[in-house]
Amino acid sequence: MERAELGATARAILGMVALGASTGYEIKQLADKAARHFWAASYGQIYPELRRLQAAGLVVGRVERSGGRVRKVYSLTEAGEQTLRDWLCEPDRLQAFEVRSEGMLKLFFSSWAGGRATTQQVQALRRTHEQILGQLLRLREGNGPPTVGQGLTLELGIAIHTRIVEWCRTAEAQLAEQSDPLP
Amino acid sequence: MERAELGATARAILGMVALGASTGYEIKQLADKAARHFWAASYGQIYPELRRLQAAGLVVGRVERSGGRVRKVYSLTEAGEQTLRDWLCEPDRLQAFEVRSEGMLKLFFSSWAGGRATTQQVQALRRTHEQILGQLLRLREGNGPPTVGQGLTLELGIAIHTRIVEWCRTAEAQLAEQSDPLP
DNA sequence: AGGTGCATGTAACAGGTTACATGATTAA
DNA sequence: TTAATCATGTAACCTGTTACATGCACCT
Numbered sequence: 001m002e003r004a005e006l007g008a009t010a011r012a013i014l015g016m017v018a019l020g021a022s023t024g025y026e027i028k029q030l031a032d033k034a035a036r037h038f039w040a041a042s043y044g045q046i047y048p049e050l051r052r053l054q055a056a057g058l059v060v061g062r063v064e065r066s067g068g069r070v071r072k073v074y075s076l077t078e079a080g081e082q083t084l085r086d087w088l089c090e091p092d093r094l095q096a097f098e099v100r101s102e103g104m105l106k107l108f109f110s111s112w113a114g115g116r117a118t119t120q121q122v123q124a125l126r127r128t129h130e131q132i133l134g135q136l137l138r139l140r141e142g143n144g145p146p147t148v149g150q151g152l153t154l155e156l157g158i159a160i161h162t163r164i165v166e167w168c169r170t171a172e173a174q175l176a177e178q179s180d181p182l183p
Numbered sequence: 184m185e186r187a188e189l190g191a192t193a194r195a196i197l198g199m200v201a202l203g204a205s206t207g208y209e210i211k212q213l214a215d216k217a218a219r220h221f222w223a224a225s226y227g228q229i230y231p232e233l234r235r236l237q238a239a240g241l242v243v244g245r246v247e248r249s250g251g252r253v254r255k256v257y258s259l260t261e262a263g264e265q266t267l268r269d270w271l272c273e274p275d276r277l278q279a280f281e282v283r284s285e286g287m288l289k290l291f292f293s294s295w296a297g298g299r300a301t302t303q304q305v306q307a308l309r310r311t312h313e314q315i316l317g318q319l320l321r322l323r324e325g326n327g328p329p330t331v332g333q334g335l336t337l338e339l340g341i342a343i344h345t346r347i348v349e350w351c352r353t354a355e356a357q358l359a360e361q362s363d364p365l366p
Numbered sequence: 367a368g369g370t371g372c373a374t375g376t377a378a379c380a381g382g383t384t385a386c387a388t389g390a391t392t393a394a
Numbered sequence: 395t396t397a398a399t400c401a402t403g404t405a406a407c408c409t410g411t412t413a414c415a416t417g418c419a420c421c422t
Contacts, residue, residue, distance in 0.1 A: 025402075026401095038284040039291075040383095045381080046382065065382070069390060069391060070389095086291055087305065088293055090360045095289070095311045097312070099221045101221040102191060105221065105337075107335055108218055108222075108333060108335075108336045109201060110332045113267070117272055124275035128277060149301060149319060154274070156347070156354075159346055159349075159350045163343060167343075171339075192409080206374090208374075223411095227410065230375055251418070253373075253374085254374085
């Protein structure tokens with residue numbers, strides 16, 4: 001029952017439990033399937049964090065034997081629900097937004113290696129984001145309607161990656177134009 | 184002169200040196216100013232990494248005394264230039280693209296706390312990205328023309344954040360419509 | 367005399383990934 | 395019987411941030 005300023009990962013796990021992912025395994029499934037384009041989590045974080053959350057009194061885990069298979073089913077305590085609600089409704093301090101894009105980094109340096117490299121990097125960037133976009137579109141086509149929040153973040157992801165792909169096409173056209181007149 | 188599979192941070196520093204940032208301090212300046220919306224680096228990474236790059240023979244550092252002030256000026260060796268060029272021209276394996284967005288995470292969970300929370304989260308998300316967009320636009324208005332790569336990544340950043348802000352506005356309108364009929 | 371900017375660096379910590387170890391259940 | 399999926403967990407490692415320590419130069 002410590003009050004130790006829980007981190008973003010802890011809150012993410014709290015939220016996943018609230019959405020119905022009740023085991024470490026299910027939390028990982030949900031995160032990978034529906035949130036990986038803006039939030040990642042590994043077992044190495046999830047399992048220890050669940051214990052910490054239990055020690056803090058925000059979740060309770062019960063060992064269940066559903067057909068012989070043993071699993072630890074977690075649910076939010078009242079304190080956990082309150083903590084999550086507080087976080088979701090808190091007056092907005094600035095939210096963290098971190099991007100780490102190898103493709104943009106390469107594009108950033110590409111002109112040092114000449115125009116050819118720049119064109120190649122824009123194309124590589126487009127292919128990367130076409131692939132991510134494809135995954136998101138397949139997810140949308142896929143099974144049942146998720147929660148409102150899941151739908152919104154999916155649409156937002158699709159909008160972002162569509163825009164990146166569009167931008168790459170425009171940049172490719174412009175770069176081609178510049179080097180075209182020269183035979 | 185070890186061959187120890189250099190990481191993304193090492194390559195980023197190599198690139199910054201190639202673009203003319205010749206001290207640890209200047210590397211940090213350039214990264215913060217022009218690359219922070221897709222790549223971050225702190226002194227705690229930069230200074231140790233510069234030493235490692237020197238040990239690997241990819242950069243050389245000379246201690247200079249420019250007007251009494253002592254600074255360590257780095258430049259690429261031929262091996263360093265080749266390594267950077269190889270990386271920039273390498274046949275594209277999939278590029279890493281990692282996003283960590285607290286705002287989208289909150290949006291993802293928001294429907295659990297009701298429609299009101301969802302609307303608030305979309306608004307908070309919009310404000311966050313309006314702020315980032317503002318910084319990028321100010322950078323574009325600002326001084327001298329950067330390299331082609333710097334210009335392109337800046338435009339790409341502007342395109343992305345503009346799209347996010349647009350999307351938020353649309354979502355806000357739709358959410359308002361749904362709850363409007365009820366007084 | 368004092369603040370800002372230039373400049374270098376480290377140690378402690380926090381956050382996160384990977385690889386490994388284990389084993390039951392289920393469908394082909 | 396064998397592969398995939400469900401399921402839990404840890405230890406070593408790598409990465410990255412924060413806070414701190416230091417000091418000169420330059421402007422007001």
